[in-house]
Amino acid sequence: MKNLKIAGISIWRILAYFIIYSVIGYIIETMYAFILYGVIESRQSFLYGPFCSIYGVGAVVMICALQRYKDKTHRLFLGGFVVR
Secondary structure, three states, X not given: XXXXXXXXXXXXXXXXXXXXXXXXXXXXXXXXXXXXXXXXXXXXXXXXXOOOHHHHHHHHHHHHHOHHHOOOHHHHHHHHHHHO
């Protein structure tokens, strides 16, 4: 289990990316709704805590899909537009 990798990234790093981007997405979405509507709305998904899983999944998919271009900065930049 320690050496399990997906697209060359360890499963623990992928889990960390998922958690980090889920929390960041939750915070940004909550701030956006507060600025737009002036009230704090519950934007919680099916996970407990301040997580919005769709942002975490999206970030992990993009990171895994673009992993092969990590050394080619121009292709990585353009690939970010295509994958998105």
